[in-house]
Amino acid sequence: MSEPxxxxxxxxxxxxxxxxxxxxxxxxRAGERLGLIGPNGSGKTTLINxxxxxxxxxxxxxxxEGRDITRMAAHRRARLGVARSFQIPKPFRSMTVLENLRVPxxxxxxxxxxxxxxxxxxxxxxxxxxxxxRAHEGSAGLTQVDMxxxxxxxxxxxxxxxxxxxxxxxxxxxxxxxxxxxxxRALNARGVAVIMIEHIMRAVxxxxxxxxxxxxxxxxxxxxxxxxxxNPDVERAYLGE
Amino acid sequence: xxxxxxxxxxxxxxxFLAGLALTEVMANEYYFNAMYVIxxxxxxxxxxxxxxxxxxxxxFGSAGFFALGAYTSIVLDKALGLPLPFxxxxxxxxxxxxxxxxxxxxxxLKGVYFAIATxxxxxxxxxxxxxxxYVGGARGVYLLTPEKHLWFxxxxxxxxVAMLGLALGCIAIxxxxxxxxxxxxxxxxxxxEVAAECAGVPTLxxxxxxxxxxxxxMGVAGAPYPFFxxxxxxxxxxxxxxxxxxxxxxxxxxxxxxxxxxxxxLLVGTAQEIITVNVSSELNVLLVGVMLVVFITxxxxxxxxxxxKYWKRRRG
Numbered sequence: 307m308s309e310p311x312x313x314x315x316x317x318x319x320x321x322x323x324x325x326x327x328x329x330x331x332x333x334x335r336a337g338e339r340l341g342l343i344g345p346n347g348s349g350k351t352t353l354i355n356x357x358x359x360x361x362x363x364x365x366x367x368x369x370x371e372g373r374d375i376t377r378m379a380a381h382r383r384a385r386l387g388v389a390r391s392f393q394i395p396k397p398f399r400s401m402t403v404l405e406n407l408r409v410p411x412x413x414x415x416x417x418x419x420x421x422x423x424x425x426x427x428x429x430x431x432x433x434x435x436x437x438x439x440r441a442h443e444g445s446a447g448l449t450q451v452d453m454x455x456x457x458x459x460x461x462x463x464x465x466x467x468x469x470x471x472x473x474x475x476x477x478x479x480x481x482x483x484x485x486x487x488x489x490x491r492a493l494n495a496r497g498v499a500v501i502m503i504e505h506i507m508r509a510v511x512x513x514x515x516x517x518x519x520x521x522x523x524x525x526x527x528x529x530x531x532x533x534x535x536x537n538p539d540v541e542r543a544y545l546g547e
Numbered sequence: 548x549x550x551x552x553x554x555x556x557x558x559x560x561x562x563f564l565a566g567l568a569l570t571e572v573m574a575n576e577y578y579f580n581a582m583y584v585i586x587x588x589x590x591x592x593x594x595x596x597x598x599x600x601x602x603x604x605x606x607f608g609s610a611g612f613f614a615l616g617a618y619t620s621i622v623l624d625k626a627l628g629l630p631l632p633f634x635x636x637x638x639x640x641x642x643x644x645x646x647x648x649x650x651x652x653x654x655x656l657k658g659v660y661f662a663i664a665t666x667x668x669x670x671x672x673x674x675x676x677x678x679x680x681y682v683g684g685a686r687g688v689y690l691l692t693p694e695k696h697l698w699f700x701x702x703x704x705x706x707x708v709a710m711l712g713l714a715l716g717c718i719a720i721x722x723x724x725x726x727x728x729x730x731x732x733x734x735x736x737x738x739x740e741v742a743a744e745c746a747g748v749p750t751l752x753x754x755x756x757x758x759x760x761x762x763x764x765m766g767v768a769g770a771p772y773p774f775f776x777x778x779x780x781x782x783x784x785x786x787x788x789x790x791x792x793x794x795x796x797x798x799x800x801x802x803x804x805x806x807x808x809x810x811x812x813l814l815v816g817t818a819q820e821i822i823t824v825n826v827s828s829e830l831n832v833l834l835v836g837v838m839l840v841v842f843i844t845x846x847x848x849x850x851x852x853x854x855x856k857y858w859k860r861r862r863g
Contacts, residue, residue: 360741381746413732
């Protein structure tokens with residue numbers, strides 16, 4: 307088994323008196339596909355906010371490729387290779403699709419990018435994602451599915467080692483879900499580890515090698531998709547007693 | 548050098564030379580007065596737009612920065628008797644520092660709260676100056692126009708040329724920012740700060756660059772002001788109208804493009820001068836208000852936005 311690229315240990319996050327996460331341990335190996343599921347409000351997005359640096363955790367440590375990044379600002383984590391997409395797409399609305407990708411290429415990946423070929427590199431990412439026809443359109447006018455693709459494209463343009471995909475498929479049609487899944491598989495095939503947060507069980511169970519289940523801020527189960535599907539605790543969390 | 552760059556620098560040089568030529572052929576001092584006022588407004592508008600237009604933080608305290616620049620040069624003149632270029636440099640440093648301080652406010656304050664904080668900053672500064680007798684306190688301070696004015700025929704001609712040079716410099720900086728990697732980082736912050744941070748943009752550092760640059764430019768606009776009017780009191784230096792103008796001009800011209808505040812300042816500034824002289828000085832305040840309302844409702848992207856839309860339609 308390869309070294310974990312991400313190791314979260316004893317992580318806790320409180321908002322005032324509300325305990326959003328408590329004692330979370332999580333490991334992701336290089337190139338792994340990890341599913342993260344749980345009922346609404348179980349703390350999935352809070353957890354990835356703590357991993358990506360949008361929020362700081364109150365207790366516990368986050369270690370990425372052997373470096374403690376617990377107190378590191380989000381933009382520096384992005385430079386190290388942690389990328390994320392947002393549940394509600396956040397495109398840079400005043401920019402075209404291509405310009406949206408220039409931002410991570412010129413910042414997160416600046417040290418690893420060829421400075422004179424930024425536009426070419428952005429186009430390559432768009433081709434991989436299937437957005438090349440939209441390259442010069444304004445990002446504010448995209449359809450929902452293209453907006454989700456742009457989220458992934460922008461995350462990918464940061465040249466990550468770990469991609470956290472936060473509900474990239476919510477609200478999409480079945481064929482669109484397959485399209486996004488295809489993109490994520492292609493990314494993973496290039497050696498990028500993926501944490502997928504998803505409510506669409508068909509997608510997350512088919513995609514993941516390993517699944518972690520959160521409920522009310524705690525990790526209640528972890529295992530292969532088959533094990534998770536037959537876990538009584540998981541059933542209880544989703545369906546009640 | 549790219550062709551657009553060559554054209555840009557050519558135009559800049561031509562405008563400066565034309566300004567120099569004017570001092571040779573035009574005798575009426577009023578015109579230099581009027582052009583000075585318009586150039587001062589141009590610098591203020593360009594400066595405001597770096598933070599307001601490019602970065603997306605609305606500064607309501609422009610008058611505070613402007614007055615701080617003016618009073619810095621009064622103090623430096625009174626205490627050390629430095630020549631004008633050093634006064635301008637000193638004001639730029641002082642207001643740049645002030646801008647840096649305001650930049651740290653963005654850590655906690657966004658949107659309307661940031662705007663209120665900047666307004667409050669201007670009021671605090673004004674209260675401070677009101678009670679500082681070294682610079683005349685609330686009574687104000689008189690300055691003598693220096694006797695030396697290089698080879699120019701009068702002091703106002705020299706001030707005009709200095710202001711022209713400064714304005715062109717600010718425009719060049721703003722244009723460079725707009726198209727650079729730094730500018731794209733600022734635009735990302737304006738569009739979505741969290742997403743920008745996650746794309747690797749060091750948002751705090753870029754915001755500090757933006758506020759410092761804005762402050763320094765406003766200080767530059769304010770530094771020669773005492774010698775232009777020869778009497779400065781807090782009421783005129785901290786005039787809210789300065790702040791309103793520096794917001795209205797970029798809005799009318801268009802905030803997303805470096806050219807927007809320049810067009811806005813030239814248009815509104817010229818109209819204000821004409822109305823002040825020919826109609827009444829009260830009516831020119833009304834003009835800004837009306838133009839602002841009209842543009843915000845009918846053309847929120849300003850004149851540059853309208854032009855871009857027109858070109859797109861013609862091409863497509």
